[in-house]
Amino acid sequence: MSTRRARGGRAARQAARSVGVEAPAYITRRVPVFQSVDDATLELVEHNAETVLAEIGIEFRDDAEALALWRGAGADVDGERVRFPRGLCRKLIQDSAPGEFVQHARNPERSVRIGGPHLVLVPAYGSPFVRDLDHGRRYATIEDFRNFVKLAYAAPEIHHSGGTVCEPVDLPVNKRHLEMVYSHIRYSDKAFMGSVTAPERAEDSVALAKLVFGEDFVEHNCVLVNLINANSPLVFDATMLGAARVYARHNQATVISPFILAGAMSPVTILGTCTQILAEALAGMAFTQLVRAGAPVVFGTFASSISMQSGAPTFGSPEPAHVLLICAALARRLGVPFRSGGGLCASKVADAQAAYESANTLQMAAMAGVNFMLHTAGWLEGGLTMGYEKFMMDADQAGMLRRFLEGVDSSVNGQALDALREVGPGAHFLGCEHTQANFESAFYRSAIADNNSFEQWEAEGAKDAAQRANALWKHALAEYQAPDIEPGVDEALRAYIERRNAEMPDATH
């Protein structure tokens, strides 16, 4: 257990101080959530989702064990199609899944609370490409992966190291998960995600985590959060089911996420999409509870619309915002944590399109009451590309979300009547006592925004936000200091990885 009292708090605090912020390990919201529809509409979606589960059902493909579990639970199993008595999935979830849980980080100060009024901001996930201003777009490598782990570690408003922050395509397909998990452990001390691309890779992720946290600790606590996508519409495949089973068995968290491009993988309407998402999420979450009652599970949603002209996914648009808001409310009614949102965009570069689209979804996710915001920072091009400059921009927005969700100070100092009395009509507040006492913490301070005069901005090179962000990520990497790790733990991790690498021939797919 001593390894959990990890080092690296110092370096993390230094990194935080370097941008002038002392941010908490996660956000605890003090403003209400925004609900966009009335309860009757939510009840309608719940009713219709039960109709989908009962009449149409969900396919659990190539997984006899899953089908046996469902048969045992009282579902109607017809080939691979499972139909569920009304209320069965909901009951399985509500009987045992926790409403909120802690994901432990190896630095206990960085452990995060997932669910309830809490919000954990997590880097983007899954891009095969990276982009920066200097080299443009290229396939990601393990060096890029490590860079993003380091940038997330240094970012005070990003709470989590993420998972596949980019896909290190220079490593063999069947081995890269080992270096990814190792990088999260070695180059950060924030919480991270395990591999889901095969059940044995999930087992490797758990095994590596046990070397850090201790075997017994892992079996009784959540140290890995893992992304399980449904194969929408209405299908779970063997890969995802296998990984979900591994994690649930080890009491680790899964995020059951229908991945929806509405109009292609779900109906074109908002409520039709929400109905399908709820049905898929209910079936997937209930499955984890059949594997191990009480295993932490998160209601996940990734929903975008598509261009009905080209079929291309679109982001930051109003219809997916409604889907997000409704699904968040459905998750609250179900009593489980909710994952959605992020700095989603279709733009190829970190331009105004990227920013409008990202801001729209970041704001809506914060309003909706998301608990685990995958894809908070770095996302470009519908998730195909992880952007260095984009990461810094989104991480800056993350701080604004935190500050917004902290709410309003209604103390006597917050009311500031004395300041109004002191200054009076026609004067200014810059020098008054109340301003002097409060100015340092009064306003969120962006690291990227240029608020100077036009003349000063021009004299400094007339840089746009992407150029300023470029300097910031380079500075962060140059200043990066790895958190300490116990040498014995590091050796054990490397030994495990070398043994596993030696056991497997390289695979390319």
Add this chain to the structure above:
Amino acid sequence: MSTRRARGGRAARQAARSVGVEAPAYITRRVPVFQSVDDATLELVEHNAETVLAEIGIEFRDDAEALALWRGAGADVDGERVRFPRGLCRKLIQDSAPGEFVQHARNPERSVRIGGPHLVLVPAYGSPFVRDLDHGRRYATIEDFRNFVKLAYAAPEIHHSGGTVCEPVDLPVNKRHLEMVYSHIRYSDKAFMGSVTAPERAEDSVALAKLVFGEDFVEHNCVLVNLINANSPLVFDATMLGAARVYARHNQATVISPFILAGAMSPVTILGTCTQILAEALAGMAFTQLVRAGAPVVFGTFASSISMQSGAPTFGSPEPAHVLLICAALARRLGVPFRSGGGLCASKVADAQAAYESANTLQMAAMAGVNFMLHTAGWLEGGLTMGYEKFMMDADQAGMLRRFLEGVDSSVNGQALDALREVGPGAHFLGCEHTQANFESAFYRSAIADNNSFEQWEAEGAKDAAQRANALWKHALAEYQAPDIEPGVDEALRAYIERRNAEMPDATH
């Protein structure tokens, strides 16, 4: 009255069709407003604002008539300082100010409803500079002014022609209001704003409006909305009071807007700023009701924070978002329409900073329940610059706000159970009957976002959003067709302007 049955509906509809949208003349929200604090906090601000009004008071400068009105109403007038018995201002407003009203456009199809569940999106206001990608930043001219009137006319999701969309500095200071008002009338048929820079310019604005709408109509209906800024903290000056009096006397609407850079012109805290804003707005709105009970008046707020390092204004940040949300709730409790928000940013160019900041405030203003959103489109550089590309980007976002606020279709078609039944597990929805029936209107379609593949985007020149927006405004101006106007009305307007110009020597300040 025949002139009000104006032409130009055809051209406006053509302009709308050219971008594939049939947008309503204004938005009627069907989603709830978001309230960020509890009612007790709002009551606290209301109590404190009354304390400010009673103990500190407001200065009405260089305006004996205003002081006399206040004395007559029972306020305590000490020199230019007016102190108000608790509740006086609120009572004056609630006794007579309308909760919502119609501002008539010369095309009746374009008249807008201000207040209640309605939202009117209005161009940015007041910039001395303009910027486009081709020529960079330069002083605005009357040609730029006309261009923005034309662009707002052609923008289906911008509901209003605005006021000083940019400052035509090539015209004499004392005459430019005549050409501005004329341009709004001649080059658009949407509603517009009058001049407030001097009482006689306000009178000119009313006189020109009467030539279009008819004298009697103007005295009984709102055809002008006019921006009256407080001289924060706690001062109204003679210019603003004079203009407000002219408009209120003629039954035209005023927007009483404390213009706040928090930390300089108000306390650094959220509630301190809200308290001051409410006190100033109450005094200013009550003043209009003393001038003419029942004259339409809007509670306005423009609040930004400042960088406590440089003193520069900052935008899109979390603290002003809270101010906006709280003031919107205070306006609802008072029972008057509310103005705030817009595509506010500090960025000098239409880059990612501009877009993040603008989106943050646009989203929050829509959530808050703003009724009249000045500065919706075009704003750059803290309002110093009106951007051609930025205008097109923000106008695109305006459509997304509209679509979001229209809410969720919960009809049988919206629920889409038949689509789920038809498609079933593992198939796709692209070809299904429900998708075919709904795809054209299913998703908001951005005119600026590029959602194509990386390869296609690169083949098309790897353009960023600003470059695409550049092509769009040029296309819109090239396709622009002026709405018809009755020749007699146009002649009367020109004759009035020529007479007024002949009466005054040019002034340069």
